[in-house]
Amino acid sequence: MIPYRDLSVQDPQMKAALLAAVDRVLSHGRLILGPEVQQFEEAMASACQSRYAVGVNSGTDALFLALRALDIGPGDGVITTPLSWIATGNAITMTGAKPVFVDVGRDLNINPDLIEAAITPAVKAIMPVHFTGQLCRITEIVEIAQRHGLAVIEDGAQAFGARYGEKPAGSFGTLGCFSMNPMKMLAGYGEAGVVVMNDPLLRDKIDSLRYAGTINKEDCHRPSLNGRLDTLQAAMIMVALAYLPEKIARRREISRFYAERLSGIVGCPGENPGYFHTYYSYTILCERRDELQAFLAVRGVETKIQHPILLPYHTAYKGSHPCSIPVAEQLVTQILCLPNQENLSWEALQTITDLVVEFYSS
Template sequence: MVQAEVTKMKVPFLDLRVADAVQRSDLLAAAERVFCHGRLVMGPEVGELEEQLAKRCGRKFAVGVGSGTDALFLAVKALGLDEGDEIITTSLSWVATANAIAVNGLMPVFADIGDDLNIDPVSVAGLINERTRAILPVHFTGKVCAMDRLEAIAEEHGLAIIEDACQAFDARLGKRRAGSFGMVSCFSMNPMKVFAAAGEAGMVLTDDEEVYRQLVALRYNGTVNREVCIEASLNGRQDTLQAAILLRRLSGVEQIIAKRRQIARWYDEQLAQLVEVPREEEGQFDIYYTYTIRTPRRDELKNYLEEQGVETKIQHAPLMPDQPVYADCPRAEIANARRLIGQVLCIPANEKLERADVDYVAECIKRFFKEK
């Protein structure tokens, strides 16, 4: 029997163009206002964005910075730890997470992950020693970690929590939002993120006034006024243009997340019998920064999807403890992380996709498992 030719489509992982004319002119108008007042770095829009994000996350203070990397670097630095102190983090994240610890002269210690791809609290507990000072969990893929359990561990051992919420803007666990947990929280608003600037941007949040004061000084070369530097640091200030764009986009972020959650449900329905799909437990509200499936046949599937015009990503290989720079750092057994990093595949799930795109990707995956 001759099989019907399947029409090939192109499904990009992301499309960062602003194709909608109304949105484009709205963003251009926001940029024009910045050009009119001329305060191009740390202008009034930065302060307004700080205020809005602090309020949204139920935090007392927010500090606008140049990127998520800046946010993490400054958050760790603001805790004022001593060289060689240890911070326990996950094995699976973008390497910026571990770098923020290491460039501050501290030791990253890598915990294993669970099947939800987030840090495993049992593994964290097993790594604590007299040098441990903090836990740095990452809400990977836009799913909040098991924060209740991590908070209990932190409290029992007197550790700070630094929250890497870079992938999880507006994600929730019960009534609590990403950005509201621990001593200090970090967001990235780079263009790939769900809440995205048109370039690099980040935000640090805290309820602690002393940490806030530190962050403000550290954000600009450790200066407390135009002249006096109290601590060596870097320039992590935020561009006003990015803040202006983020303020315009803030009102649309819930719609973007709703669409991503809809896409996730469309995929769930079609793929749950074939691959491991992301699962939301009771009380979790995931934002699907990525829709990450798992299969032992990941590499074959990735190649097949590429042939079919579907762009996919593996986020983030190698594991952080397997990066050459971290070869000598302490770690748990990380057996689960090692197994899962060979299986994960992020398939297109951005809010610009139509139902037809999602169905095409799902059809390609179904065809792969039927025919290959």
């Protein structure tokens, strides 16, 4: 059996470092927003070339609180991609604003060439997603946003550590949002997220919004829920951070292996010039996708379709967000994520590629 992901911690050194981190937190007992949260925030701001970072308890919270900090709400529109995890659309919707879906390109990211036509007076922000671990054409998006006076909120949930040139995900927009759930590149051991930014006012607003909208933990200035980050998560993520460069390097190595064996048989993800892809997922484009997935499954290879339902076609959204997204509609029937976890053996990878080759030669 080759699982898509195995989240158990196998490396004894890493396990010991994680347990030591837990032990430290249990010893001081400041379990929410403790000192490790501050260390985590400093590390995240530095990694994202931003002045500030605010730890929150999920990537969804990060997006939602970023939108709220910009006072986006009822009557507003936010341009985003139809191809993402539903959290992207939900964060917009939960503020009372409306997502405005703009089609993707062949790289699975929002197509900036189509954004300007979607801007109306209601649109206040653009929320691009750096899908699969490669940045979207973010500099073009920021340039369009500046021309129209819009904010940019980067959904970097899948792309912590990805870069365009020397600049990392999260450093381009007004705010950058990340998830540290266990599936992500920089993974926690439960739910966690972070928002990065340069503006001190936005920092203070998100700091307040993550704790019931209070100032000094007492007086509520704007009603909000509880989105604080656990100290245990922050402490454990700091351990994971030390392993991140190694993890990304191995994902990139796996992607080269796949590309060498599968190019020309399926559509392999490419790294655009100047971009540094982290391969959060290794998402191929393939014909007879469902048949291939079933063929691999009965032979013990677990794959994933991330994500099978385009945002405007979820039951909650159906019919209420008219949009023209033919490229996304086509690609969503072809995407398949192959196992690419860093600790997969060469034998496992060889088995997977042999099976894909066998499927298409039959």
